Amino acid sequence: MLRNFALALAVLCIVASGPAQAQSPATARADKIARVEDGLMTLVAIKGVPRKKFTMQSRMAYYHVPSVSIAYFSASGVRWARAYGAKVNALFQAGSLSKPVSAVGIMHLVQNGQLKLDQNVNDTLQTWKVPQNAFTAKRPVTLRELLSHTAGTTVHGFDGYQRGKPVPTLAQVLDGAKPANSPPIRVNLQPATRFRYSGGGFVIADQLVLDTVHEPFAKFMHDTVLAPFGMTDSTYKQPLPQALWTRAAVGVDRDGKPYPGKWHIYPEQTAAGLWTTATDLAKFAIRVNAALMGQDSSVISADTARQMLTPVKAGYGLGFSLEGSGRTASFGHNGSNAGFNAFLVMHRGGDGIAIMTDSDVGMPLITEIVNSVAAAYGWTEYPPIEKTLYPLSPKNYARFTGTYKGPGEMLHVIVRNGSLYMIGHTRHLLQLCPESPTRFFLLTQPIDIQFNAGPSGTIRSFSILQFNNAEAKKIK
Known part of the structure; x- marks a missing residue:
């Protein structure tokens, strides 16, 4: 009897409380803004790996972008604006x-x-x-x-x-x-x-x-x-x-x-x-x-x-x-x-x-913001560029490291914390993800890097495939 009474009381409490209250427009808008601010994603995604999300401030710092201004709108007017x-x-x-x-x-x-x-x-x-x-x-x-x-x-x-x-x-x-x-x-x-x-x-x-x-x-x-x-x-x-x-x-x-x-x-x-x-x-x-x-x-x-x-x-x-x-x-x-x-x-x-x-370098940041907006508002026309990660052992990364002279700037390829990175004059750490034993891709931009070896197997240069195979020669 006591058990049945407790069950009845629980049901009564549920009924009395009614359905969950819908968010107010202001709260819903604030939630969307927070999702946009905390959901920046790179253009390129690794197949089978959840996309990492970044905050607005962290990506502004990463790209050295001092300020950003955003306005989200519909046909009826500007819904929100933030700077x-x-x-x-x-x-x-x-x-x-x-x-x-x-x-x-x-x-x-x-x-x-x-x-x-x-x-x-x-x-x-x-x-x-x-x-x-x-x-x-x-x-x-x-x-x-x-x-x-x-x-x-x-x-x-x-x-x-x-x-x-x-x-x-x-x-x-x-x-x-x-x-x-x-x-x-x-x-x-x-x-x-x-x-x-x-x-x-x-x-x-x-x-x-x-x-x-x-x-x-x-x-x-x-x-x-x-x-x-x-x-x-x-x-x-x-x-x-x-x-x-x-x-x-x-x-x-x-x-x-x-x-x-x-x-x-x-x-x-x-x-x-x-x-x-x-x-x-x-x-x-x-x-x-x-x-x-x-x-x-x-x-x-x-x-x-x-x-x-x-x-x-x-x-x-x-x-x-x-x-x-x-x-x-x-x-x-x-x-x-x-x-x-x-x-x-x-x-x-x-x-x-x-x-x-x-x-x-505002455009890579803009791309990541658009990806975040698309996820928050259900836009389907901005899917990531999916790449398949090749199982290249980090032990093989050392052969690619060095300094390369490219068109207009010096580029450095280094290993840090078990990953391969490229650094240009902007000092951004651009992670190189293996797509084959000698081909790598970036996560932040749709760019593929092909490392070129000589007859002995030693890496002599790399080519940027999206820029007419522009070549950077290894100098040390």
């Missing part, structure tokens, strides 16, 4: 993430009939013309091709200019004339035949805008895109106005050392000139998505947004990188300036992430 080593409203250079934002402003002009997407750009250019040659004689360059990197134009990207040093005009950049530090922007491939990334093509688009609106590009973009989209912490002004210097992140090199002058100046505004925040990039993606869904035509219409987010070649639309299909379809871009790396992605109609860093 590490900086304030949430700190300004970062967006690098090539300037391109999709610029492209929205340019497509606004197309939509209004001020520019033609499929017309010879030389018909509109006034102060400078695309030099004619055998390639342009067969097919002239169009704005559609400039925005989709299919115009056959040269110059992949730009290094920027140290503050206090001479900065070229746009015309000097276009012609590679001093003090420009980049070569002339020319056409050396048949337009519209294939994708080849060209920041130079966007500089031509910059000149096209100037010859159309007859006002500074920074003012045009502020009035046309930044202000209407609520991007109140963004500017294309180059150099950065002095009033904003105290909010600007300081770009650092691969050694973690600040660039002279703290950041570079980019006269190539359409291609690399945007200063912004992760939150403002999130606002940008949200408004582009709203346009696509027919919910916001303040800057571009649904039809214009569809054109921009339709692949032209190689998964690139008009200013945007495009990935996936169906539920995993996304748009975005990444960016890299001297001392800065950034990333933006949004699932169409869904959620997304904007990440900004102030370091030349």
